[in-house]
Amino acid sequence: MQKIKIILSTFFVFMMIAGCQTIKEKTNAIVEKENTKLSKYISKPASVLQMDLGKPDEDFKNAKGNFEFIYNTKKYGIPCERRFEINSDSIVIGFVSNGCF
Numbered sequence: 001m002q003k004i005k006i007i008l009s010t011f012f013v014f015m016m017i018a019g020c021q022t023i024k025e026k027t028n029a030i031v032e033k034e035n036t037k038l039s040k041y042i043s044k045p046a047s048v049l050q051m052d053l054g055k056p057d058e059d060f061k062n063a064k065g066n067f068e069f070i071y072n073t074k075k076y077g078i079p080c081e082r083r084f085e086i087n088s089d090s091i092v093i094g095f096v097s098n099g100c101f
Contacts (some may be wrong), residue, residue, distance in 0.1 A: 030101045031034075038082065046090045066093070073081045075101065 041049050049069065050056070056069035067086040073079065080100035087093045 034097050034100050038084075038097060041084065041092045041095065044092055046084075046086045046092060049086075049092055051086060056084075073100075 017085065041052075046067075046069070053071055057072045058068075058070040060068055062068050062085070069084045069086060071082040071084075072079065073082075078099055078101075081096075081098045082100060083098075084092050084094045085094040
């Protein structure tokens with residue numbers, strides 16, 4: 001009886017670890033897809049960004065003196081924020097994506 005408990009416990013722990021690894025792989029794939037999608041705007045004019053994504057929900061000048069465009073959406077009730085940094089020549093120089101999939 002003790003051997004069966006040990007075998008079942010080992011099997012249960014193994015399945016939990018395997019399940020967590022699968023979730024991590026799927027999450028990494030989604031993040032990579034999002035980064036690939038948004039990185040196409042790097043070194044492009046801000047007008048191209050606005051043509052594709054529309055008018056930003058927020059825009060302001062950051063501490064570096066660059067503009068930041070923020071796009072907020074929700075999918076399945078989960079908020080998604082995409083933040084783009086625009087230099088003084090109106091060129092996209094960076095982005096950050098949080099909660100987007």
